[in-house]
Amino acid sequence: MIKVGIVGGTGYTGVELLRLLAVHPDVQLTAITSRKEDGLPVADMFPSLRGRVNLAFSSPDKADLSKCDVVFFATPHGVAMAQAPALLAAGVKVIDLAADFRIKDKAVFEKWYKIEHTCPGLLDEAAYGLAELNRDAIKGARLVANPGCYPTTMQLGYYPLLKAGLIDAGSLIADCKSGVSGAGRKAEIATLFSESSDNFKAYGVAGHRHTPETSAQLQKFTADKVGLVFTPHLVPMIRGMHSTLYGRLTKDVSNEELQALFEAQYLDSPFVDVMPFGSHPETRSTRGSNMLRLALHRPDNGNTVIVLVVQDNLVKGASGQAVQCMNLMFGLEETTGLTQIALLP
Amino acid sequence: MIKVGIVGGTGYTGVELLRLLAVHPDVQLTAITSRKEDGLPVADMFPSLRGRVNLAFSSPDKADLSKCDVVFFATPHGVAMAQAPALLAAGVKVIDLAADFRIKDKAVFEKWYKIEHTCPGLLDEAAYGLAELNRDAIKGARLVANPGCYPTTMQLGYYPLLKAGLIDAGSLIADCKSGVSGAGRKAEIATLFSESSDNFKAYGVAGHRHTPETSAQLQKFTADKVGLVFTPHLVPMIRGMHSTLYGRLTKDVSNEELQALFEAQYLDSPFVDVMPFGSHPETRSTRGSNMLRLALHRPDNGNTVIVLVVQDNLVKGASGQAVQCMNLMFGLEETTGLTQIALLP
Amino acid sequence: MIKVGIVGGTGYTGVELLRLLAVHPDVQLTAITSRKEDGLPVADMFPSLRGRVNLAFSSPDKADLSKCDVVFFATPHGVAMAQAPALLAAGVKVIDLAADFRIKDKAVFEKWYKIEHTCPGLLDEAAYGLAELNRDAIKGARLVANPGCYPTTMQLGYYPLLKAGLIDAGSLIADCKSGVSGAGRKAEIATLFSESSDNFKAYGVAGHRHTPETSAQLQKFTADKVGLVFTPHLVPMIRGMHSTLYGRLTKDVSNEELQALFEAQYLDSPFVDVMPFGSHPETRSTRGSNMLRLALHRPDNGNTVIVLVVQDNLVKGASGQAVQCMNLMFGLEETTGLTQIALLP
């Protein structure tokens, strides 16, 4: 059994890790830390876990995380970089669900996240946890940077097109929509029910932290200079993310070839579902599951290709993807403990 | 034109007052105070008011409320009692949307609201602002205590039955459901979209502040001892309140007589709609309007009568009712500025 | 492996059976019938099942259900009674999720469901599928009538009180609220998003089919005459049911004794969670799981006891409960395949 610790178990990615790991056949939940909630039974905060998770939150100093085999950080940005070095030195593997190790360029990180990076020495070592495009590195990693939710959809949607050199890398437009849980479990007026229900808006159009992460990753797929316009929007639903990705085709290619390209790319990726050409994937078809579904469109058979991508932002976009990485890091089947079927309706 | 001031314009009852008063033909909005938002144009916080309300929030010390004809308090409990005496002394009428003057018994108020009542001398003078049952007192009042949202539905629903002595006053059961806006515009986790959407729960079953207010008012309608069980629930909708009121019939009465009793009672009340016997009023039929609708049921023609009552908790349950009181206090038609039709769908 | 057939797989209880049975370790899905959708892959209608359920719908005449070990009927009322006799004769067990065998009294059934009962000979044999109160009968049954969703909550909530003779059986008031999926997957205006979102209403107050089912079952628990007022309401959420059950205490009993009574009653029932006295269970704490949670209240320590009961209407209220029965009928652990943790948020 893999002994698992979770730092920061009171947010949505934390409780989602608990939901998944509590039924994972190879995992023994060992410690869940929260400075604020020390002593509180986890199930008192999340009644969905009553009878299923019997641990209490413990303050970080009491929890001996060094006895874990792996520690997940479901924390605000900046926490993992402070604690990872000691854990790694103690032989504990680390998976960070925040952004501390996602961006290799220290200066870019510090510009967007407004905090100093105190652990730059680990940036190169950290594996980027997008299993579908980086499986081997993850298998051998001690430290994994779990991708952002939006970047997961943009990378898996654009990758086959960029790698094959079929679209203009300089004019990518990603119009993305997220459920409200993406904003986290924080007391804020903007995400109150009465503010965000029955409403739709864009946000962060002038600049979102997922832009530099995505651009840097996309740049790996092509020699051309990547130019990405990324527009996030807030949808009145709890879970779910839908990315509408536009690319300008630069080569003569048939729709069948486009479809075949994607099917071949994701043939061995159990969590990417390439739907038939012209489908309209719905976010609810992934609710609570680790599946990401995508479909291709080409309006009027013109030179614009559209990739529609959906996922559950808390599962494939966060905690499920982290467990997927853990499976790879410990030599398990990639799908272990992740076979939940989406809740529909 | 009536010069109107609003103290505490940043909450939901405040913005709702602004929506209603900005189009009221006899009102001139004069001052809106907010300690925290001094100088901020109101329309910057509430873009729905762009081009319609050109005032900025001003801190309480800058706003000369004594030049107003009437001041509405859309504030937390305790604010109105501190400022009302000086305003009244200056000849300004006061309408309090909070609870400061709803409960006549100082000790009961202090037990439930956990603050000292600093202005008990005005408790007797304050008119209880339920126009349908207290019209004359409101017309002559300098100070009005606007009723709570739940109490409005319970009183209008139970009044004809209690007054006619048809039900057992000692075994009233009010199972009530409110939209989330009833919790106000406060940064709290429990009312986040991700917490309260796609969910239903009871709350405050052990004791809710609207119980003593309602019990005291209901007691006025009957010589028998009132016993009320009031169970509030939270509904994943922004606006709307639905009260399901149960009463045990103690006299032989036909359904036609019951219906006639309610129709006669509310014949001259333009904001109470007695629907046909056996109807199922929907909250959305009142969304954004000052109407309260109710309908009677009697399962199996047995000895239980059910009154279903719906209203928009922010309009008839709060700000619309307050404007209705203002109209009466200033000799206007009760319906002036309150003829908006509900938004459906 | 248990060979399972499903008649009527296109509704919500059908797709929910598929979600649960596709990951059940002892089940082999064998046939799913739909007259209208013959030949359509199930996953084309429900994309959440892509890659997980590879069957196509087949018309009833093509599917050889007699080769199954058990057949679930997720059909409109009246279908199971027509097909059950032949299946039972062929040695196939039958679980009906509709009402055909819930009401033992043929006349009562026909009055409420407006169809003739063509198979009255099986009414006595059919076991009522509420495992917590009828476990032994289900274990030995060939034919199970799965309870209605509302009746499940009312029975489990009232049973300990009635059995112990603590409340007045003649004045039960059940104020119940259901998510919209309870209305099924039918093209109807009343359950359109634009009609039922941001809205709350009662329905069927004059008489709901779950009243006679519940009254008949409750009557088994007490010698006194049961009198039940049942008021269903529609909540703008997909899944979830919340019943607020009122009972008038007729004996002197402490809150601790009440709590102990419920805890003892459901000690060995893995799917009933008795929460601490005074808790407010939320429907989302059961979303997608087979758990039913309940909590006791006693306002002002008076003579009214309130039982708050929540469940997912499609799982414990329908398909999960049916699988729970199947487990018992085939000698499996009651919890097999039903350990999904609720999706929260």
Next chain:
Amino acid sequence: MIKVGIVGGTGYTGVELLRLLAVHPDVQLTAITSRKEDGLPVADMFPSLRGRVNLAFSSPDKADLSKCDVVFFATPHGVAMAQAPALLAAGVKVIDLAADFRIKDKAVFEKWYKIEHTCPGLLDEAAYGLAELNRDAIKGARLVANPGCYPTTMQLGYYPLLKAGLIDAGSLIADCKSGVSGAGRKAEIATLFSESSDNFKAYGVAGHRHTPETSAQLQKFTADKVGLVFTPHLVPMIRGMHSTLYGRLTKDVSNEELQALFEAQYLDSPFVDVMPFGSHPETRSTRGSNMLRLALHRPDNGNTVIVLVVQDNLVKGASGQAVQCMNLMFGLEETTGLTQIALLP
């Protein structure tokens, strides 16, 4: 008083016309037709209108529409073209909320709407009812084709840019999102609450009827060939539309110049609100009102300009816009009866 008839009053644009016209100071509602609901009081179908609209639906043959001054068609496509000629001949003005007269090219209409155009002789005469861009023609018109909801947002957002020749007309990308009421009041499974709540999806990506309408109108603003990719999505909210419009700048222009261009363009348009550069308009800021709000963005000060446009799809996107046209046609102030403030929250 303008005598108004409405053909097809049972859909969402019909009830919205009733909500607006019932309080319009210059209108007398005269007839509302519905073949199916002949004799039913309008308020029985829409309880929000109880006490406010006392008409009953009448079958088309009974209603003498020729006595009206103006008739609105809130009907499926094809109805207005059949009845308009006779009404016009009788001196009645006609405003069609459907598509019958929106597209001037008969062949294009017939290709997209799959019905024969039986009244091509009126296509040239019909004024396109987008007041902000076509005010004079509407003032003098007998017959107005009210624009589609999506086309309204795309035209008002792209117009200043295309007219000034600032963007590449050939590579327009409009990523649009609509509330569910846009699908109408029709019994269909896809728009059930349980199907479309807590979900997000694109639809009609391969080709939507609003594309040819929009392209034809946009083409009037520029000499270059218009190329438009239009991607509609469905948002789980009742009302509201958000269009995210992308344009590639072809000239050197500052953000201040862009902003000034829009402000000058809509200076005299009371229903278009140009928000400060970089704002994020929310659909709810227009809920129930006839306002359209827009804001400009320019990510990284690069060569992509984004116009964010919001409106209430049933008001400015349909019925409110139709009343705006009526006002112009009858010489009234454009804003008469349309000053409702948006409902927020």
